[in-house]
Amino acid sequence: MKIKYELIKEEKNTQARLGKIKTNYGEYMTPMFMPVGTLATVKTLSPEELKNVNAGIILSNTYHLSIRPGEDVVMHAGGLHKFMNWNGPILTDSGGYQVFSLADKDNIKEEGVYFKNHLNGDKLFLSSEKSIEIQNKLDSDIAMSFDECIGYPAEYDYVKQSVERTLRWAKRGKDVFNNDNQSLFGIVQGGIYPDLREYCAKELVKMDFDGYSIGGTSVGEDKPTMYDMVSMSTKYLPKDKVRYLMGVGDPIDIIENVMRGVDIFDCVSPTRLARHGHAYTKYGKINLKNSKYKEDFTPIEDCDCYACKNYTKSYIRHLITSNETLGARLLSIHNIRFLIRLTEDLRNAIKNDNIIEYKKEFERNYYGKENK
């Protein structure tokens, strides 16, 4: 089936929305946070551990899986869910972000993008049609259109022609898309330019996608600019479809963008920060590698996750500084749980129409002096 979004409630004072999405693998409330599992694994976590932090949809990647093990391997395994033993919904990114992070601008052509395989240097080609075909074989629940994620700063003229091309790619992908068991999202680009965001969003809506993403943010711009980019995108998206802000993020960014009408987020931060020894806490991000935690025999914080229920900062610090994988795993569990719990709290705030107060309180703690 296609995913279905049901708008349950709009918050009184902001554009925040409480919703529910129905998928092939159950129903989930939004706003929600999707852990990133690029290579068919949320790094260091087992599916059981993901369930235990109350994860809903997880994200995986077309480009990476196509290189290794190859989409045919995944297909022969019976699809991504069976392959990785995840019986929840999966969204696959199209490889569009890799256009931004891995390809040379000169290699972005109308027909598609020429990459150098980041593992062995092999020449690779990814196009709108090919991305859809791969995602089809991977058998994700939600596929993304192939787009160009534009960096910042970018000249108006470049962004304009890039948006036009992204729209043509979206159309081409949709034309070859033929799978009643998978949904397809369009991606709003347009950089920092309001008229291009508007144009892109409206054109995508005309094509009638199953959901809409906002891309091209968090690529070097400052926070107010990023929030504006989101506002000028959600403004033109239909209320009866889900909105997904790609690659964000940071706890404060999640709150800010929920207030701008975003339903779904994903970000590598919780797991990447974990691998580098950082933990989110109510009182801000902490670095467990700091020597002050050497003999801190208390949990990371008052939290319901497995790491906080069973381990101390001192022990996790020891694991991280010793490069033991359990350290990264415990911190990943905590950080993902932190962001998922944040979205749970935001859902309550929407129900109670007090999201502005919630944000103020959150920021007071997060940026406060306590525990620093």
Added chain:
RNA sequence: GCGAGAUUGGUGAAGUGGUUAACACGCCGGAUUGUGGCUCCGGUAUGCGUGGGUUCGAUUCCCACAUCUCGCC
């Protein structure tokens, strides 16, 4: 006991009669937003075994002492 060589941060070490004593590791911090776990960026010896001497100036040259290593008795 005699002879030779050595002694520079937490570690391995480079180096020079004249501004801030190289580099690496470690350590101490920081970064990380549609994932390369890679990585990146800062900081880290007021000091060159100890005490004298030569010199305008010594970690560098000279002397004594201490300690270490290797050889000989």
